[in-house]
Amino acid sequence: GENVEQHPSTLSVQEGDSAVIKCTYSDSASNYFPWYKQELGKRPQLIIDIRSNVGEKKDQRIAVTLNKTAKHFSLHITETQPEDSAVYFCAASTWGKLQFGAGTQVVVTP
């Protein structure tokens, strides 16, 4: 089945700096790659997603890139703010089922 690896597991950045989280997947049949933000004790919230026919997508301070050949995708957050502090999960969808990465704890210090 699908295997998703996510790095780093923790990421500390200063407010205003950029944060980058990288994921790799194993199943070439995966065709949809969402990113979720989860605050402690809360539900995962979809922040951006990308489909396999697109290489890059941007939404204000958040961008995602996908390299199908290398089977990796990345989340980029620019101009980080304290409210960006949370756990971020990447996921890969194969036949409609999501396989999640292990998560990245992002801490933005003022």
Place this chain on the structure above:
Amino acid sequence: GAVVSQHPSRVICKSGTSVKIECRSLDFQATTMFWYRQFPKQSLMLMATSNEGSKATYEQGVEKDKFLINHASLTLSTLTVTSAHPEDSSFYICSARGGGYQETQYFGPGTRLLVL
């Protein structure tokens, strides 16, 4: 739009009892719902996929007789943890997806289960 509710938000029960968790899509019809379990500081692990009107599909290692899933309508799926034990204590989260080619899963707020 795309709101998913879950009830109860938290439950404490004695070992050996059964607990039912409801997942509802409030403003869309969910042909498929998913149940996940999340242990502290870990990722979401898919337990089963639930399609309206058919039997759930369980992931490897998940006991279908222990985690009973019913998806009786396009807006409601239930997960019953039967004969719960302390090791079943976890955060259970459902998600819902619309029909057709929609890929996006919308998550419920989760249910914190503590089995004493």
